[in-house]
Amino acid sequence: KQEVTQIPAALSVPEGENLVLNCSFTDSAIYNLQWFRQDPGKGLTSLLLIQSSQREQTSGRLNASLDKSSGRSTLYIAASQPGDSATYLCAVETMEYGNKLVFGAGTILRVKS
């Protein structure tokens, strides 16, 4: 059964720092991996989608990498800002039992001004 783990569970950094969020998954048979942002009381917003054949995706200050063989992904945030404070979740679309999306528990990020 696919399991997704995110480390750290929470992170507090000063404004301007570069930071890395980690996501690992147990079964490499995936279609894709997605990173999401969730603000308190809100829905999830997709940040980056990496297909299984890709190694990384970039959007603005965000860069996500995927190493399918080792079951790992990282989300790199450059020059963090207070507006980046949110919960970040990763999810893998797994081939197990058809198309099923499995989420990690998330990393709560706080960027202090």
Added chain:
Amino acid sequence: EAQVTQNPRYLITVTGKKLTVTCSQNMNHEYMSWYRQDPGLGLRQIYYSMNVEVTDKGDVPEGYKVSRKEKRNFPLILESPSPNQTSLYFCASSPKLGELFFGEGSRLTVL
């Protein structure tokens, strides 16, 4: 504007009173799904649908029903709600193997 719309956004009900949470998307997506989010348990998939008339169970389907009669709509039905179904529910849609779009969420309390 591309969006996934859920209703109601907030609902308080009592045990056993049937309710339906509607979900509609305007992006012509094939794939739709329902999740519940609980503290300490994260997001868990309830049901998903690959296309019209095609639905399948996720990780926590017990106590829920869905239907997909039209491409744009994917309602979640609680035939006899119980307090353990108190949760924050999200509907999502995507093109096949594509980026997932989420609704704003529906907060349900069952007394």
